[in-house]
Amino acid sequence: MLGERVFHQAILFLLQSLKHQDFRIRYHAALALGNIGSEKEVTALLKSILDENYFVRSSVIEALGKLESIKSVNALIQVLTNDKQPFVCSSPHSAPHNFQNKLTVINST
Secondary structure, eight states: OHHHHHHHHHHHHHHHHTTOSSHHHHHHHHHHHHHHTOGGGHHHHHHTTTOSSHHHHHHHHHHHHHHTOGGGHHHHHHHHHHOSOHHHHHOTTSSOHHHHHHHHHHHHO
């Protein structure tokens, strides 16, 4: 019970951190949310996918790739094909290969 409450508080903290003024905080919050592996965080991450900072965008893409949520497919395809910052699209961590393959199949149909 206590561990569950602490877990939910940590999630809330990370979700709030996605809106922090320091891009490094937003960057690490997105990565942490991606490592948790919960579908609930996808909506918040999708709101951050167009962050002004390309490091944050790349960490959001990586997190969404790890979560492999169908809800994120269209946003990931759009960002990976339209982002003007090469780092975001060419980062080896932009989406895990298994999910990237799924995106390729969906995008080609």
